[in-house]
Amino acid sequence: MNTSAPLLSTQALAIGYTGRNQRKRSVAESLALDLWPGQLVCLLGPNGAGKSTLMRTLAGLQPPLSGQILLNGQPLANFNPTELAQRLSLVLAERVEAGNLSVHELIALGRTPHTGWLGKLTESDLAQVQKAITATGTQKFAYRRIHQLSDGERQKVMLARALAQDTNLILLDEPTAHLDLPNRVEMMRLLHQLTRQTQKAILLSTHELDLALQMADKLWLLDAQGNMAVGAPEDLVLSGMFEATFAKAGFYFDRTTGAFMMHPDEQGPAISLLGDERLLFWTRRALQREGFRISQENSVATVDATYQNGNAVWRCEQTDRASLFVSIENLLHALKSLTDER
Amino acid sequence: MGKPPSQFLEIPDKNAVYGWRGLIIPVLAVLVIVCFLLDIAFGSVSIPLKEVARIVAGQGSENVAWLYIVQKIRLPKAITAVIVGCGLSVSGLQMQALFRNPLAGPSELGITAGAGLGVAVVMLGGGGSASLYAIRQLGIADSWLLVFMASLGSALVLLLVLSIGGRLRDNIVLLIVGVMIGTITLAIVSIWQYFSQPEELQEYLMWTFGSLGGVVQTHLYVLAIVVALGLIVAFSSSKALNVLLLGENYARSMGLNVARSRLLILISTSLLTGSITAFCGPIGFVGIAVPHLTRSLLDTSDHRLLIPATCLVGAILLLVCDGIAQLPGTQAVLPISVVTSLLGAPVVIWIIVRRNNLRTAF
Numbered sequence: 001m002n003t004s005a006p007l008l009s010t011q012a013l014a015i016g017y018t019g020r021n022q023r024k025r026s027v028a029e030s031l032a033l034d035l036w037p038g039q040l041v042c043l044l045g046p047n048g049a050g051k052s053t054l055m056r057t058l059a060g061l062q063p064p065l066s067g068q069i070l071l072n073g074q075p076l077a078n079f080n081p082t083e084l085a086q087r088l089s090l091v092l093a094e095r096v097e098a099g100n101l102s103v104h105e106l107i108a109l110g111r112t113p114h115t116g117w118l119g120k121l122t123e124s125d126l127a128q129v130q131k132a133i134t135a136t137g138t139q140k141f142a143y144r145r146i147h148q149l150s151d152g153e154r155q156k157v158m159l160a161r162a163l164a165q166d167t168n169l170i171l172l173d174e175p176t177a178h179l180d181l182p183n184r185v186e187m188m189r190l191l192h193q194l195t196r197q198t199q200k201a202i203l204l205s206t207h208e209l210d211l212a213l214q215m216a217d218k219l220w221l222l223d224a225q226g227n228m229a230v231g232a233p234e235d236l237v238l239s240g241m242f243e244a245t246f247a248k249a250g251f252y253f254d255r256t257t258g259a260f261m262m263h264p265d266e267q268g269p270a271i272s273l274l275g276d277e278r279l280l281f282w283t284r285r286a287l288q289r290e291g292f293r294i295s296q297e298n299s300v301a302t303v304d305a306t307y308q309n310g311n312a313v314w315r316c317e318q319t320d321r322a323s324l325f326v327s328i329e330n331l332l333h334a335l336k337s338l339t340d341e342r
Numbered sequence: 343m344g345k346p347p348s349q350f351l352e353i354p355d356k357n358a359v360y361g362w363r364g365l366i367i368p369v370l371a372v373l374v375i376v377c378f379l380l381d382i383a384f385g386s387v388s389i390p391l392k393e394v395a396r397i398v399a400g401q402g403s404e405n406v407a408w409l410y411i412v413q414k415i416r417l418p419k420a421i422t423a424v425i426v427g428c429g430l431s432v433s434g435l436q437m438q439a440l441f442r443n444p445l446a447g448p449s450e451l452g453i454t455a456g457a458g459l460g461v462a463v464v465m466l467g468g469g470g471s472a473s474l475y476a477i478r479q480l481g482i483a484d485s486w487l488l489v490f491m492a493s494l495g496s497a498l499v500l501l502l503v504l505s506i507g508g509r510l511r512d513n514i515v516l517l518i519v520g521v522m523i524g525t526i527t528l529a530i531v532s533i534w535q536y537f538s539q540p541e542e543l544q545e546y547l548m549w550t551f552g553s554l555g556g557v558v559q560t561h562l563y564v565l566a567i568v569v570a571l572g573l574i575v576a577f578s579s580s581k582a583l584n585v586l587l588l589g590e591n592y593a594r595s596m597g598l599n600v601a602r603s604r605l606l607i608l609i610s611t612s613l614l615t616g617s618i619t620a621f622c623g624p625i626g627f628v629g630i631a632v633p634h635l636t637r638s639l640l641d642t643s644d645h646r647l648l649i650p651a652t653c654l655v656g657a658i659l660l661l662v663c664d665g666i667a668q669l670p671g672t673q674a675v676l677p678i679s680v681v682t683s684l685l686g687a688p689v690v691i692w693i694i695v696r697r698n699n700l701r702t703a704f
Contacts, residue, residue: 059595105643106588
């Protein structure tokens with residue numbers, strides 16, 4: 001595969017909707033984006049920023065307001081529906097209701113742009129279906145009905161269908177929206193693995209900031225004003241772009257942990273915290289939730305979190321006494337009554 | 343994540359799982375032939391099956407009365423039953439896929455009413471009346487006109503329901519819209535009827551009951567050609583119908599030209615419903631019940647298999663309904679549409695209750 005040219009690129013692309021009276025409502029403008037083979041790109045942005053509009057436009061489901069989208073170096077509009085479907089496949093958030101189709105039948109539908117007028121599957125079509133089933137680990141329920149599947153399994157099947165379509169480019173619009181955490185992680189891991197093994201380019205829009213930061217080769221950050229920032233996740237975090245995109249009062253992005261945190265209550269009593277690395281993170285979170293400040297200065301108590309004989313213990317020292325706790329819950333309880341006294 | 347045990351990685355042989363489905367079609371085909379012969383044999387005069395088979399095979403009979411009854415009345419009627427069964431069922435199947443709605447069907451969404459309007463335009467506009475008798479008198483050219491207008495009426499109503507229903511995600515709301523449009527269409531026909539003669543009114547009423555016996559030989563050719571055309575278009579859209587199961591967005595992403603497929607489905611549905619309604623009157627519940635019966639029988643959503651199977655089940659159902667309508671052993675005959683409603687409506691209720699969740703009914 002040619003890895004020296006992008007699979008998909010946009011030039012001065014403006015996306016949005018054309019309403020009544022031909023009035024154009026632009027969502028984002030002058031986008032210059034590209035997708036390279038073997039890349040997993042995550043499109044992130046707050047609700048209403050226009051992620052879905054961009055995905056739909058790139059997939060050819062809605063026309064751009066202006067500018068160009070090039071697929072394999074050719075304008076997207078030059079491809080007829082079948083040619084486009086041979087190069088670009090799609091997975092959507094919508095829950096598919098095709099109850100009586102078996103998983104195998106549904107995945108085989110992915111071969112649609114490659115089959116004849118009646119959709120008859122050849123040996124090589126079946127081989128592709130087989131490959132897609134194996135790659136997504138859907139063997140176990142390949143002959144079950146769609147309505148018997150959980151949401152996580154269903155989305156895996158939809159991905160398998162996109163793989164069976166055998167396109168170099170896969171777009172996924174919030175594929176993990178209805179999934180629980182383990183399934184979301186599993187889905188992202190699968191996508192990451194696919195880009196490495198198959199040299200496909202995968203673009204997905206998602207709200208999974210944590211997972212995107214961990215798995216994506218590149219982030220496309222679309223903020224509420226329609227500004228796009230592109231780069232490696234780490235660069236965007238360090239430059240503050242990541243935080244700015246999701247800026248909202250009441251919480252902040254902790255660059256050291258890579259997680260969004262509630263703003264700690266700056267007025268609360270100070271606790272001096274030390275101890276084992278493994279325990280510090282969660283102890284700090286619990287204390288902050290309860291409104292304590294983590295600080296050495298003017299601290300009302302010192303908490304020392306350590307492991308003793310393999311068990312976590314929290315030693316809490318105050319001016320006149322010291323006590324030992326075996327759970328964070330107990331520790332918080334004691335600290336709260338302490339501050340109530342004062 | 344640990345590797346699953348190796349036996350889970352084996353995908354079961356497709357034929358071992360689905361092989362029995364190959365047998366269903368031949369079994370159904372045999373049933374169609376049996377029902378066909380039985381339908382001809384029973385009626386106000388019972389004719390031995392052996393004789394029926396001889397006459398149908400073209401070997402004639404020594405009993406001239408039997409020969410006449412079979413050749414002139416019962417054979418055309420049985421053939422009409424088969425055509426109507428195939429056409430209405432496949433039309434319903436396509437509509438259910440098009441609207442992604444298990445409650446869609448030609449009579450439920452007012453498509454037959456649209457065809458009725460087309461018929462009324464031809465019959466009343468020409469100064470005659472929309473009666474069975476008048477239709478029977480039509481020449482070849484006029485019957486083509488009748489089919490054309492009825493199909494056009496169907497297509498217009500279908501377009502209207504489609505354009506309104508496209509914005510509605512709710513199954514039941516679509517149904518209500520269909521019923522309302524059907525009511526409006528029937529109201530227009532009623533206004534026309536209001537200014538007609540009382541005798542014509544009664545004749546029109548007879549037409550609305552539906553009848554398989556009103557189709558004379560020349561019309562049978564027209565009907566057969568149009569329905570065959572509709573069925574061919576339907577079968578050629580089976581790949582599109584399968585892909586549309588996943589919804590419009592997915593269908594488009596897999597290279598389906600959704601607008602063109604919809605147009606083909608619309609043409610096929612209108613031809614089938616329009617031509618059948620023109621000659622036989624509105625026949626209810628076949629279009630909605632048969633696709634569901636077939637789906638539960640075959641347990642598949644693959645339209646390449648469903649379309650032929652639906653044809654056969656529809657033919658069987660119509661032949662059985664016609665047999666019941668004859669009230670064998672008596673001189674009385676029930677209107678066919680009464681029988682299909684009596685048989686079809688409970689089937690629909692049974693399906694809704696059994697499936698519980700309508701969305702999995704596909």
